[in-house]
Amino acid sequence: MKGKSVVSIDDVSTEDLEEIFRRTDEMLPYALGEKRNRTMEGKIMATLFFEPSTRTRMSFESAMHRLGGSVISMAEPQSSSTSKGETLADTVRMVNAYSDIVVIRHPLEGAARLASKFSTKPVINAGDGSGQHPTQTILDLYTIRRERGRIDGNRVALVGDLRYGRTVHSLILALARYDVEIFLVSPPVLALPDHIMSRVPAGVKVVDNLDDILPDLDVLYVTRIQKERFSDENEYRSVIGSYSIDEASVSKMKKDAIIMHPLPRVDEIKPEVDYTKNAKYFVQASYGVPVRMALISMILE
């Protein structure tokens, strides 16, 4: 991975993934602040956020700091050179002069790929519109591997907004590399779009009723259903009700099944679920730091 940009999960081979997972295991005590790591001392990460994402930005910044490195940050797009008419290519070249690695978040799909074309330093895509968010996918895979022992052999249901959810699209395509059984559960208006559906393995099953498959699942991956996707509030209310996970849902699941969510969550998972052993979404979020530490150190070392 040395010197490479990571724009799409397709840029990361399955062998690379294995190496990232191995390194992430090693990074855990450093990510928790239990051990000190100074390998990135003197190195600078630039976080270029053309749209806000506090969670993702903080996770990357925490990773760089835990490695002993420094961070410079642009999180006010309206106030940047962009507002003076500068092209993305020029902004990236500028930031290249100030840093060793660039993390970019942009509202437009393809922006991160464009940035990586002009950048003389490695670029990590932290989400570009409806495009990719590869480090989220890597931490999702790592969570399954760590919490379930391995990725192969799991029955995974992806639930919620499969239409607009960038996270889910990447994850489905990445899971397709493994020997997993995939179930898709969503309201009809939020079904997986055709251009992704055409790339998923034949074995993927579209399921109407989540309850029917709950007892068989190893991994329940829930995503946020955004109110803005619905034309009227009543429709949203009825949908969110039937796709929401509560204690009753958990009671139907296997004891060692895990529940994941990319966060933030709103009503899709009830707070009562937080206290069950199956709830792994906060652990999943915490893996964001060691996964990004592993990635940064492989790219910059």
Next chain:
Amino acid sequence: MKGKSVVSIDDVSTEDLEEIFRRTDEMLPYALGEKRNRTMEGKIMATLFFEPSTRTRMSFESAMHRLGGSVISMAEPQSSSTSKGETLADTVRMVNAYSDIVVIRHPLEGAARLASKFSTKPVINAGDGSGQHPTQTILDLYTIRRERGRIDGNRVALVGDLRYGRTVHSLILALARYDVEIFLVSPPVLALPDHIMSRVPAGVKVVDNLDDILPDLDVLYVTRIQKERFSDENEYRSVIGSYSIDEASVSKMKKDAIIMHPLPRVDEIKPEVDYTKNAKYFVQASYGVPVRMALISMILE
């Protein structure tokens, strides 16, 4: 204090205060950048500012940096996960995954206490609405102790907006632990509210005319009177005039009396006062860093 949250000054015992003061004395040369300290190397402070407060945020960040630690910061509440409907509990849990200690500022009273309930890491309240701002109180007490030799035995006047001033409420309750004489001086519309008045010791005196007590004071603590508190500008003008400290006021004070102010100040203290030996408000502000260094190191060590 190890591992403890500090939400209210009531969370800090008088013994803890003594230990904080002792440590603050030790921290002074490090706070001034004269000596280097790396005890917090590899540790991360998250500053979660749901309302802006540049002064408080910078003071905390400076403290963490002077200890060799790192900082990740959220200072754009409108752009955070909160705007996607995330609860404060979830935001705090997220930040727990990225940091070792959380500093929170919130417009709503009680928010810091709620955050500390869900947080797996220590939380420091950096001001919650009309609630508490304990580190301001600790640095106020430290300033009196350092500049006057000790806290006991002082005659302290609190002047200005005693009604809305969070800082003053905390300070009065904290001073009540010591053997001090307290005077309250404010325009009637900005008098101390009953719920605080009922908790102050019997000896506290409400004074109409500041000039009457100026010659007897050891500590003159002035607070900002906000124009917004008055229905018309003329009323504000007349009040600010009679509660404003100038050279004439200083000339009536004891030579070794000190003038404090939590800053920012507007018209309450004339610039001419800055050049008197009694003016201690900038020194007071500077103690914010070593006090917070002491607190952080006691909590995280």
Next chain:
Amino acid sequence: MKGKSVVSIDDVSTEDLEEIFRRTDEMLPYALGEKRNRTMEGKIMATLFFEPSTRTRMSFESAMHRLGGSVISMAEPQSSSTSKGETLADTVRMVNAYSDIVVIRHPLEGAARLASKFSTKPVINAGDGSGQHPTQTILDLYTIRRERGRIDGNRVALVGDLRYGRTVHSLILALARYDVEIFLVSPPVLALPDHIMSRVPAGVKVVDNLDDILPDLDVLYVTRIQKERFSDENEYRSVIGSYSIDEASVSKMKKDAIIMHPLPRVDEIKPEVDYTKNAKYFVQASYGVPVRMALISMILE
């Protein structure tokens, strides 16, 4: 330079400039992250940006991090104490309590000078209205020296907005200290203002047609022409067309002539020019970090 503020390029003697250039040469491998430097460990730079300038702020922050130091930043002026009515003098004193050096950017000319008067710590002006931006001037001079071997003996054309361009004003006055031939090329409405013109050496030539002098130039310094300066779009279009540098312009220039621009650029230099050996504007931007490293280390050591 130890302990000194840098508000105007006039604060920096020609001997100081030579020392800054020498140090900048030394800083290059550290600025590139090839070598580690910890001389500023434990020191804190405060960046006070009362108007946004991502480029300048990131360049200063990168410089401080490359030296092993820390940064605290105020880049949300509307949310600062200023909005509560605090004076600039008080804001600077506050920041003095939290840092060892203050970098200030302000929309009003003279603000940095005022700040330096009240500051107990060195202040670097990072641009104040139509006033000065001395570190930009120093890096411009360094670029000429490094890319052309020396400053003396060059023929330098300054092209574009010579009226409002703060950068150009400072640079002209600084170049006047050296033995250079200066050409000024601008649309009439954007000509150099009289108060600067009266201070430039007699030999400076105002030129109507850039093409006439292109073959003679050693340094072509292009500045951004802002659309807002024109009352109608058509006038802007016609002007921008005749002052824009393309491959045809480059083909008329000497092989070893260099093209500079303070960036961001919009239409003044066509992207096709980026790939010529004469294009030095990205290199110029990259020198911002080692130049600022040299300056900070000379002031704080």
